[in-house]
Amino acid sequence: AQKVTQTQTSISVMEKTTVTMDCVYETQDSSYFLFWYKQTASGEIVFLIRQDSYKKENATVGHYSLNFQKPKSSIGLIITATQIEDSAVYFCAMREVDSNYQLIWGSGTKLIIKP
Amino acid sequence: GGIITQTPKFLIGQEGQKLTLKCQQNFNHDTMYWYRQDSGKGLRLIYYSITENDLQKGDLSEGYDASREKKSSFSLTVTSAQKNEMAVFLCASSIKGGSNERLFFGHGTKLSVL
Numbered sequence: 546a547q548k549v550t551q552t553q554t555s556i557s558v559m560e561k562t563t564v565t566m567d568c569v570y571e572t573q574d575s576s577y578f579l580f581w582y583k584q585t586a587s588g589e590i591v592f593l594i595r596q597d598s599y600k601k602e603n604a605t606v607g608h609y610s611l612n613f614q615k616p617k618s619s620i621g622l623i624i625t626a627t628q629i630e631d632s633a634v635y636f637c638a639m640r641e642v643d644s645n646y647q648l649i650w651g652s653g654t655k656l657i658i659k660p
Numbered sequence: 661g662g663i664i665t666q667t668p669k670f671l672i673g674q675e676g677q678k679l680t681l682k683c684q685q686n687f688n689h690d691t692m693y694w695y696r697q698d699s700g701k702g703l704r705l706i707y708y709s710i711t712e713n714d715l716q717k718g719d720l721s722e723g724y725d726a727s728r729e730k731k732s733s734f735s736l737t738v739t740s741a742q743k744n745e746m747a748v749f750l751c752a753s754s755i756k757g758g759s760n761e762r763l764f765f766g767h768g769t770k771l772s773v774l
């Protein structure tokens with residue numbers, strides 16, 4: 546069975562520090578895609594970053610990077626030099642390559658950046 | 661760039677009423693989705709469609725119908741609104757596979773049932 550778990554419901558850090566949000570997943574497939582999305586206070590959801598399971602190199606986009614540990618079925622999101630506007634809810638999601646475009650979503654982690 | 665437009669932004673209904681939510685995208689994406697998000701919770705898939713006139717049920721399809729008559733539009737019908745129901749319905753679209761696959765979301769329709 547496919548499942549995505551985000552155990553951290555809420556994290557609070559000081560501005561300009563680095564934060565890591567955890568995500569573990571379950572899948573029987575050897576090929577899959579992992580995504581992180583951000584939902585702002587206004588409700589808007591935007592795509593942040595993606596990791597393909599066959600790629601060994603961790604994805605990086607701007608001040609977002611991933612810590613992909615395939616043997617542990619883990620895909621952590623790292624935000625460096627956090628800013629107030631990074632305060633949001635972050636969702637992890639997975640899609641198996643052979644699935645029919647259906648994403649499996651985690652329950653989200655609320656990130657609070659304190660000034 | 662493109663945009664996903666959901667109408668209406670707010671929808672107030674009566675118990676038992678049939679309610680329709682609309683979604684338009686100008687990305688020319690093949691796949692479209694309807695998600696439900698309850699307050700403080702994650703996203704649950706109601707329906708998705710991989711092409712015009714295609715409909716696929718998600719885990720939460722009971723109580724809903726969907727329609728994809730054109731590639732650019734995807735509508736969702738709440739067949740019988742439940743009293744005190746309150747949720748945000750999110751429409752999304754995506755490119756069909758490939759390295760650019762990701763979801764683009766609309767701003768949501770907030771439903772309240774009296």
